[in-house]
Amino acid sequence: MRRRQFLKGALYGTGSMIALGGCGSLTKVDQKTLAANQIAEKTVYSTCEMCTSRCTMAAKVRDGKVIKIEGNPNDSSTAGTVCARGSAGVSLLYDPQRIKKPMIRTGERGTGKFKEVSWDEAYTFIADKVTQIQQNYGPEAIAFASRINPQDAFFRQIAKAIGSPNTFSHEATCPMTKTTALEMTFGNPWIAADYGNAKYIITSGRNFFEGIHVSMVKGVMKAVQNGAKLVVLDPRFSVTAAKGEWVPIKGATDLAFFMAMANIMIKENLYDKDFIENYTEGFDKWVEAVKDKTPEWAEKETGIPKEKIIEITRDFAAKRPNALVEFGWRTPWTPNDYQCRRAILIINLMMGNWEVPGGYYQKKGAGVLQPFPDQAGYAKPTGGGYGPMPPAPKPSKGRIDGAGVKGTPGILIPVADGAVGQIPESILTEKPYAIKGWLVHRFNPVISMTESERIIESFKKLDLLVTCDVYMTDTAYYSDVVLPECTYLERYEPIIDQSGLIPKIQLRQPVVPLVYPDTKPAWLIYKELGQKMGIGDFFSFKDMEEFLERQLKPSGIAFDQMKEKGFWSPADMKPFYMRGKDPKAPAAPSLNEKGKMHIFSHEIEEAIPGQGIPVYTKYPQPGEGEFRFVQGKVAVHTNAGTHNVPVLNELMPTNSLWINSVSATKLGIKDGDNIVITAGKYEHKGVAKVTEAIRPDTVFCYHGFGRISPGLKRAYGKGINDNKLIPNAIGESGNVVTSMTFVKIRKV
Ligand SMILES: Nc1nc2c(c(=O)[nH]1)N[C@H]1C(S)=C(S)[C@@H](COP(=O)(O)OP(=O)(O)OC[C@H]3O[C@@H](n4cnc5c(=O)[nH]c(N)nc54)[C@H](O)[C@@H]3O)O[C@H]1N2
Ligand SMILES: Nc1nc2c(c(=O)[nH]1)N[C@H]1C(S)=C(S)[C@@H](COP(=O)(O)OP(=O)(O)OC[C@H]3O[C@@H](n4cnc5c(=O)[nH]c(N)nc54)[C@H](O)[C@@H]3O)O[C@H]1N2
Ligand code: SF4
Numbered sequence: 001m002r003r004r005q006f007l008k009g010a011l012y013g014t015g016s017m018i019a020l021g022g023c024g025s026l027t028k029v030d031q032k033t034l035a036a037n038q039i040a041e042k043t044v045y046s047t048c049e050m051c052t053s054r055c056t057m058a059a060k061v062r063d064g065k066v067i068k069i070e071g072n073p074n075d076s077s078t079a080g081t082v083c084a085r086g087s088a089g090v091s092l093l094y095d096p097q098r099i100k101k102p103m104i105r106t107g108e109r110g111t112g113k114f115k116e117v118s119w120d121e122a123y124t125f126i127a128d129k130v131t132q133i134q135q136n137y138g139p140e141a142i143a144f145a146s147r148i149n150p151q152d153a154f155f156r157q158i159a160k161a162i163g164s165p166n167t168f169s170h171e172a173t174c175p176m177t178k179t180t181a182l183e184m185t186f187g188n189p190w191i192a193a194d195y196g197n198a199k200y201i202i203t204s205g206r207n208f209f210e211g212i213h214v215s216m217v218k219g220v221m222k223a224v225q226n227g228a229k230l231v232v233l234d235p236r237f238s239v240t241a242a243k244g245e246w247v248p249i250k251g252a253t254d255l256a257f258f259m260a261m262a263n264i265m266i267k268e269n270l271y272d273k274d275f276i277e278n279y280t281e282g283f284d285k286w287v288e289a290v291k292d293k294t295p296e297w298a299e300k301e302t303g304i305p306k307e308k309i310i311e312i313t314r315d316f317a318a319k320r321p322n323a324l325v326e327f328g329w330r331t332p333w334t335p336n337d338y339q340c341r342r343a344i345l346i347i348n349l350m351m352g353n354w355e356v357p358g359g360y361y362q363k364k365g366a367g368v369l370q371p372f373p374d375q376a377g378y379a380k381p382t383g384g385g386y387g388p389m390p391p392a393p394k395p396s397k398g399r400i401d402g403a404g405v406k407g408t409p410g411i412l413i414p415v416a417d418g419a420v421g422q423i424p425e426s427i428l429t430e431k432p433y434a435i436k437g438w439l440v441h442r443f444n445p446v447i448s449m450t451e452s453e454r455i456i457e458s459f460k461k462l463d464l465l466v467t468c469d470v471y472m473t474d475t476a477y478y479s480d481v482v483l484p485e486c487t488y489l490e491r492y493e494p495i496i497d498q499s500g501l502i503p504k505i506q507l508r509q510p511v512v513p514l515v516y517p518d519t520k521p522a523w524l525i526y527k528e529l530g531q532k533m534g535i536g537d538f539f540s541f542k543d544m545e546e547f548l549e550r551q552l553k554p555s556g557i558a559f560d561q562m563k564e565k566g567f568w569s570p571a572d573m574k575p576f577y578m579r580g581k582d583p584k585a586p587a588a589p590s591l592n593e594k595g596k597m598h599i600f601s602h603e604i605e606e607a608i609p610g611q612g613i614p615v616y617t618k619y620p621q622p623g624e625g626e627f628r629f630v631q632g633k634v635a636v637h638t639n640a641g642t643h644n645v646p647v648l649n650e651l652m653p654t655n656s657l658w659i660n661s662v663s664a665t666k667l668g669i670k671d672g673d674n675i676v677i678t679a680g681k682y683e684h685k686g687v688a689k690v691t692e693a694i695r696p697d698t699v700f701c702y703h704g705f706g707r708i709s710p711g712l713k714r715a716y717g718k719g720i721n722d723n724k725l726i727p728n729a730i731g732e733s734g735n736v737v738t739s740m741t742f743v744k745i746r747k748v
């Protein structure tokens with residue numbers, strides 16, 4: 001398949017493409033031949049999972065095979081678009097390198113020796129080991145980690161039923177510092193931005209056009225097309241920076257930039273005093289905190305001229321309230337990044353951009369509408385799907401990461417996610433107690449978490465490691481048991497809430513029957529495993545049809561209607577901004593009885609005295625011969641999840657290390673040279689990409705390459721694995737830390 005042809009189809013929806021089952025290649029279909037053969041085509045509407053943006057999608061199915069994936073044309077938020085990765089779902093579905101049968105390890109860990117077994121054998125093996133660990137160490141010695149997904153409902157049910165408190169999502173590697181900031185400031189994290197109506201957008205690293213979420217991309221593009229200014233703080237020139245003004249900030253100094261913005265806004269009276277008074281508390285402490293954070297001071301910290309900081313602040317504030325500082329998505333730059341995200345939220349509050357067009361809003365799930373008489377009728381909430389359940393045993397020990405404990409630093413760690421970096425630490429150090437079993441679902445710690453070698457080292461001390469994935473990933477490769485899930489195109493999942501300014505729920509449903517008959521959906525895997533473990537009564541639903549019927553019942557939306565359209569939104573409802581008509585309307589989310597947003601956070605102050613208001617930490621900058629190492633997303637791959645998918649691997653098989661041309665010249669490095677990157681005790685081979693699109697003190701690579709599982713035949717050994725170089729440090733809100741590693745480069 002030709003790249004240009006694939007991209008054309010993916011991005012512009014033109015040209016038909018067909019996947020030939022089994023080989024995963026795509027060729028043009030002759031529409032006339034199709035008609036002549038009178039082969040019936042149907043379209044199935046579902047939800048994409050090529051990344052967790054989970055856009056709506058439409059799969060064209062011909063003769064039982066998916067021939068094309070495109071956007072759902074009825075969804076105005078995506079305008080019928082999927083991105084290149086969404087389109088490549090066909091290539092994953094028919095990839096012969098998918099895992100097809102359960103496997104149990106037969107050789108030493110890491111030698112890749114497995115035997116294929118029946119599902120029953122695999123369940124028995126896991127159940128026996130879990131029982132042994134429970135008897136020897138207690139149920140809390142088993143940790144569960146997954147990339148957040150709707151089927152967590154079933155995965156986590158196992159933990160709940162055996163009484164382990166140690167459930168983790170991937171979020172510590174991703175938006176956790178933002179989540180903490182939202183929870184501490186607004187009281188909940190279900191907040192989103194109305195990009196499409198913004199007149200000015202500032203981002204701290206958020207790279208909309210490579211870290212893709214189709215409806216967000218559409219929103220930002222709409223704003224920019226309508227003349228909005230886009231300012232991008234990033235040490236490197238990203239695709240997003242190319243669409244606006246690039247502000248090449250020194251890494252780990254963003255908080256200084258935002259404190260200086262606040263300093264100017266206060267000094268020049270450029271903020272919404274009414275809003276601050278009516279809706280927030282603790283502003284006086286913020287005034288005090290930024291008093292000396294002048295543009296002159298910020299220039300020294302950030303490397304951005306003070307005139308530029310002043311100009312941006314004045315122009316931005318002039319667009320009040322339809323302007324926003326984007327709070328970010330992947331945000332673990334520094335150990336205390338949550339303070340930078342808090343400062344960003346506070347600037348937004350100073351803009352009074354809450355619940356107005358072009359600002360931030362509470363996501364309008366059906367539940368949020370209920371207190372508003374003129375909105376409540378548009379949608380009713382969905383319910384639970386499980387059915388009756390016995391009481392779960394109460395865990396006898398606290399979580400290994402202390403998440404959620406009031407009055408302690410653990411309060412900063414969102415308890416639904418946990419600090420996943422603590423799992424390898426607890427395995428290795430046995431503190432606060434030992435973890436002996438690790439169940440991994442749709443997650444790849446070896447490549448996704450920091451310090452790959454330490455993660456692998458920790459595996460050696462485990463009595464049980466289980467991975468459920470679609471590929472023989474780097475983590476699966478070291479596991480005792482590998483469970484093959486079918487893909488998202490072959491299964492039902494619980495209802496997905498994707499509400500924005502209006503409610504929206506989505507269905508994921510099988511588009512075609514199982515391609516590999518011995519693969520299974522996660523709901524069935526964990527239900528059957530639960531039965532084998534004697535906890536089957538925690539899964540009292542017959543199948544997903546029953547589960548979904550129960551979920552949908554209270555909403556009044558028919559299952560058949562969901563199957564037919566793939567999503568549901570109230571057709572006649574207008575985007576709902578709580579302060580759209582009444583600027584003094586009560587703000588819904590609130591942390592305290594007064595219903596105010598917390599500029600000063602009592603909860604943080606109580607846990608870490610002196611930190612209730614954002615405080616600037618001056619982090620080290622790279623010395624002579626050193627570079628700050630940063631990473632990011634690329635448009636044609638997802639995290640570390642798609643590098644072996646045939647068409648995406650063909651589009652981009654490897655990565656390189658971006659290095660500024662001036663710095664490269666000093667080191668005698670030319671574009672395309674082989675290099676060695678060192679960070680402390682670790683080193684990695686790579687190839688240099690010499691460019692002006694990065695600060696001279698920073699190097700960058702796209703994440704997810706340098707794979708170490710030979711089971712990923714296409715991706716194996718190609719490119720740089722960033723996490724081989726980054727130490728596993730746990731930040732203050734439980735986050736991993738990915739922008740604080742300094743590296744040295746030499747030519748080989
Ligand atoms: N195509 C594609 N789309 C995706 C994904 C994907 O893998 N591929 N993944 C999805 C997921 S899970 C996520 S979380 C989102 C992520 O979307 P984004 O949050 O936009 O993620 P990144 O590309 O990681 O953006 C990181 C940027 O921050 C910069 N940066 C690093 N350190 C600093 C710093 O100290 N200060 C500043 N100002 N900038 C810094 C990096 O140079 C990089 O350009 O994308 C989602 N969408
Ligand atoms: N240094 C550094 N580290 C990073 C990042 C970075 O930029 N720099 N990015 C971070 C970010 S933002 C994130 S979100 C994490 C992401 O890291 P992870 O949460 O590990 O996510 P992915 O790599 O997207 O996918 C995980 C696994 O899901 C599998 N998978 C795909 N579909 C299915 C399915 O239907 N069923 C099952 N069971 N498995 C499936 C894939 O094969 C893949 O192995 O990585 C983080 N790690
Ligand atoms: S952004 Fe692309 S890959 Fe992610 S869910 Fe949407 S269409 Fe799929």
Ligand SMILES: [Mo]
Pocket residue numbers: 173174175330
């Ligand atoms: Mo992420």
